[in-house]
Amino acid sequence: MSRAFRLRVADLRRETTEAVSVVFDxxxxxxxxxxGVEGQHLVLRLDIDGREVRRPYSMxxxxxxxxxxxxxxxxxxxxxxxxxxxxxxxxxxxxxVEPPAGNxxxxxxxxxxxxxxxxxxxxxxxxxxxxxxxILHSEPRxxxxxxxxxxxxxxxxxxxxxxxxxxxxxxxxxxxxxxxxARSWGGSDVRRRRLDKEEIxxxxxxxxxxxxxxxxxxxGPPGLMEAVEGALLDLGVPHSDVLxxxxxxxxxxxxxxxxxxxxxxxxxxxxxxxxxxxxxxTMLRPLxxxxxxxxxxxxxxxxxxxxxxxxTGEVHMPITFALSEAxxxxxxxxxxxxxxxxxxxEATTT
Amino acid sequence: xxxxxxxxxxxxxxxxxxxxxxxxxxxxxQRDLFSTVWQFAGFEKDVSEPGDYFTVQVGLHxxxxxxxxxxxxxAFHNICRHRGTQLLRATGQSSTGIVCPYHNxxxxxxxxxxSVPQREVFASVDLDAVGLHRASVxxxxxxxxxxxxxxxxxxxxxxxxxxxxxFGPHEPANLVEVDPIIxxxxxxxxxxxxxxxxxxxxxxxHAATLDMYDHAxxxxxxxxxxxxFYEPPVDDMRSWLxxxxxxxxxxxxxxxxxxxxxxxxxxxxxxxxxxxxxxFQIIPLGPALTRIHIRNLTNEKNRSAARWxxxxxxxxxxxxxxxxxxxxLASGDFMEEDRYACEQQQRAMQSPLxxxxxxxxxxxxxxxxxxxxVAKHLGEEV
Ligand SMILES: Cc1cc2nc3c(=O)[nH]c(=O)nc-3n(C[C@H](O)[C@H](O)[C@H](O)COP(=O)(O)OP(=O)(O)OC[C@H]3O[C@@H](n4cnc5c(N)ncnc54)[C@H](O)[C@@H]3O)c2cc1C
Ligand code: FES
Ligand code: FES
Ligand SMILES: [Fe+2]
Numbered sequence: 001m002s003r004a005f006r007l008r009v010a011d012l013r014r015e016t017t018e019a020v021s022v023v024f025d026x027x028x029x030x031x032x033x034x035x036g037v038e039g040q041h042l043v044l045r046l047d048i049d050g051r052e053v054r055r056p057y058s059m060x061x062x063x064x065x066x067x068x069x070x071x072x073x074x075x076x077x078x079x080x081x082x083x084x085x086x087x088x089x090x091x092x093x094x095x096x097v098e099p100p101a102g103n104x105x106x107x108x109x110x111x112x113x114x115x116x117x118x119x120x121x122x123x124x125x126x127x128x129x130x131x132x133x134x135i136l137h138s139e140p141r142x143x144x145x146x147x148x149x150x151x152x153x154x155x156x157x158x159x160x161x162x163x164x165x166x167x168x169x170x171x172x173x174x175x176x177x178x179x180x181x182a183r184s185w186g187g188s189d190v191r192r193r194r195l196d197k198e199e200i201x202x203x204x205x206x207x208x209x210x211x212x213x214x215x216x217x218x219x220g221p222p223g224l225m226e227a228v229e230g231a232l233l234d235l236g237v238p239h240s241d242v243l244x245x246x247x248x249x250x251x252x253x254x255x256x257x258x259x260x261x262x263x264x265x266x267x268x269x270x271x272x273x274x275x276x277x278x279x280x281x282t283m284l285r286p287l288x289x290x291x292x293x294x295x296x297x298x299x300x301x302x303x304x305x306x307x308x309x310x311x312t313g314e315v316h317m318p319i320t321f322a323l324s325e326a327x328x329x330x331x332x333x334x335x336x337x338x339x340x341x342x343x344x345x346e347a348t349t350t
Numbered sequence: 351x352x353x354x355x356x357x358x359x360x361x362x363x364x365x366x367x368x369x370x371x372x373x374x375x376x377x378x379x380q381r382d383l384f385s386t387v388w389q390f391a392g393f394e395k396d397v398s399e400p401g402d403y404f405t406v407q408v409g410l411h412x413x414x415x416x417x418x419x420x421x422x423x424x425a426f427h428n429i430c431r432h433r434g435t436q437l438l439r440a441t442g443q444s445s446t447g448i449v450c451p452y453h454n455x456x457x458x459x460x461x462x463x464x465s466v467p468q469r470e471v472f473a474s475v476d477l478d479a480v481g482l483h484r485a486s487v488x489x490x491x492x493x494x495x496x497x498x499x500x501x502x503x504x505x506x507x508x509x510x511x512x513x514x515x516x517f518g519p520h521e522p523a524n525l526v527e528v529d530p531i532i533x534x535x536x537x538x539x540x541x542x543x544x545x546x547x548x549x550x551x552x553x554x555x556h557a558a559t560l561d562m563y564d565h566a567x568x569x570x571x572x573x574x575x576x577x578x579f580y581e582p583p584v585d586d587m588r589s590w591l592x593x594x595x596x597x598x599x600x601x602x603x604x605x606x607x608x609x610x611x612x613x614x615x616x617x618x619x620x621x622x623x624x625x626x627x628x629x630f631q632i633i634p635l636g637p638a639l640t641r642i643h644i645r646n647l648t649n650e651k652n653r654s655a656a657r658w659x660x661x662x663x664x665x666x667x668x669x670x671x672x673x674x675x676x677x678x679l680a681s682g683d684f685m686e687e688d689r690y691a692c693e694q695q696q697r698a699m700q701s702p703l704x705x706x707x708x709x710x711x712x713x714x715x716x717x718x719x720x721x722x723x724v725a726k727h728l729g730e731e732v
Contacts, residue, residue: 111507211488
């Protein structure tokens with residue numbers, strides 16, 4: 001169900017010239033609805049030039065520790081939502097926000113004794129920061145090793161807070177700066193290199209695990225994520241220990257088998273809507289145009305907001321990052337990706 | 351006089367004499383105790399590079415620990431999935447894979463079966479799903495612990511219970527190793543453990559060898575099944591330490607001077623002193639034969655032999671090998687004193703009159719607590 005609530009912007013904190021943190025005021029009545037867990041995202045429904053724009057943003061706050069609900073948004077060149085949030089949003093504005101959702105979440109082990117490897121690039125640091133604070137706070141035996149890639153030092157989000165956290169002996173941070181004008185600053189471990197496969201190998205060798213129960217969290221630009229995940233799997237890290245959060249989709253694969261003019265039917269909370277889908281189109285927009293109240297956000301197969309269960313027929317989905325293997329085998333689909341490959345398709349969001 | 355308990359006139363021991371002499375007890379301990387608990391297996395530095403491995407016996411289970419390319423440690427049962435042949439011996443390096451000596455089945459250091467010679471002769475079986483049986487490995491303060499079960503009932507930290515809070519200031523990961531010492535004593539492993547945690551004999555058997563610590567001010571107790579013990583130095587020792595600070599480990603501050611002498615259940619002694627940290631692996635070989643593998647760590651400064659020996663001369667022959675005296679009780683070496691006491695006790699158990707007459711309040715509580723924990727694992731009523 002697509003539920004959104006009007007939240008007031010309580011504060012705006014400039015993190016870097018390109019990134020801003022947005023602090024929301026959550027009324028007591030909504031406190032439990034908006035609590036969420038570390039690593040989850042909110043979907044913002046922004047009204048920009050009379051058009052509704054939906055975008056998911058990870059919480060940079062850590063719900064298990066407390067503190068106000070916060071997201072941190074980096075301005076993308078010509079980005080509709082991110083530029084608006086950075087340049088036009090004001091304290092006191094009200095924004096439509098969906099409660100926290102998403103699978104980039106951790107479950108502590110029984111002993112609270114783990115080694116966490118955190119890999120972040122650019123704005124990908126937001127959900128990583130949310131986890132980092134919570135781990136150091138709630139798992140006094142766990143250790144964290146973090147590699148954080150940026151172009152140059154002035155674009156490092158949370159640089160100061162991270163620097164302070166380094167005084168906790170259980171946390172070690174290495175900055176990787178790829179830009180030509182990158183420079184080091186006092187106290188921190190800075191490598192003027194791209195965080196590529198070779199560097200990841202060195203990083204693991206320099207930071208062997210303290211506890212042997214390890215988790216690897218990755219969030220950043222697609223190239224970096226691919227390099228880190230690939231390097232880890234090459235080195236023998238089990239797939240099940242790696243947790244990824246993607247902000248941007250990779251180029252989509254096309255299918256020749258899509259059906260032109262398929263009839264689709266979707267059930268959303270007991271009310272049915274049908275539509276006809278042209279070859280190459282996904283089910284989401286035509287169904288919404290016919291009045292279906294389908295929740296969605298990224299429209300790129302990564303946030304999982306538009307998930308539904310396939311009841312009849314088959315679909316092709318170019319991108320399915322938001323689906324776990326279990327969800328795929330349970331016939332869950334993403335309506336923003338689903339292109340019918342059969343004449344009739346029926347799905348339900350409940 | 352068939353029941354040894356009849357000779358008792360005070361608090362009696364909890365375990366019968368045959369617990370120390372019979373093959374049946376020994377076999378049950380291997381199966382129901384040593385196969386089912388976390389045990390010290392070595393130091394992280396023993397396997398510092400990808401492909402480094404060591405083997406260890408965990409009760410009935412031969413296990414090996416190997417460091418992966420991701421620098422994580424993994425533990426596997428040291429038996430080939432084809433016909434069970436032992437795969438690895440002792441210690442070594444095997445970064446390219448683990449090859450069974452019998453028919454050359456080859457496993458990756460992550461335990462996957464990666465090659466089978468003449469695979470066509472196994473056409474009817476699915477070898478893709480085959481891998482080495484996993485065991486568990488976890489590390490704490492640079493020490494490696496193993497468990498035979500891939501999903502043990504409790505993790506290492508749960509097993510250690512509140513022991514870490516009483517462990518003391520030592521950071522074994524910061525230290526370097528000096529020569530290990532291996533003893534074989536003709537005594538049941540439990541006699542060796544009981545001797546290690548017996549606070550009463552310190553005053554007497556070791557009156558001349560361990561007199562630098564103040565036994566009367568010892569603090570000890572069980573933390574979970576583990577026995578934690580600390581005693582401060584006597585004044586003489588304290589002033590000697592104050593004028594020889596260069597020998598003292600960086601992690602051991604003045605308030606922590608003294609002897610931390612712990613016993614991780616069932617059979618790993620951990621001894622942290624001002625200048626050293628040692629692990630006593632007490633390894634049962636038979637009902638009346640026990641190997642004691644002592645691994646000694648110190649700092650880089652002390653490792654140079656001259657300084658080490660000079661520093662330790664105060665410690666009544668702690669690590670200086672035999673001092674040449676034929677009489678163990680005059681050797682000046684407390685380990686020899688302990689060996690004598692343990693082996694004599696074992697021998698006495700053959701006597702129909704053998705019995706423990708009484709157990710002291712306080713100083714010997716550890717012994718009874720230890721016996722209670724052994725009995726619990728074997729399902730014995732005490
Ligand atoms: C689960 C999740 C969590 C996220 N969390 C965060 C977060 O914490 N912080 C954060 O900053 N972002 C986060 N994002 C990304 C965020 O949702 C937006 O995608 C991002 O802010 C860009 O949106 P936009 O409207 O500004 O840009 P858009 O207008 O959507 O454009 C995105 C980029 O693509 C370029 N582009 C647009 N159209 C085209 C085109 N036709 N051809 C080529 N290039 C084009 C734009 O120039 C821009 O650089 C998250 C995304 C997901 C899926
Ligand atoms: S809207 Fe994000 S996965 Fe479909
Ligand atoms: S027993 Fe190992 S290959 Fe045959
Ligand atoms: Fe002794």
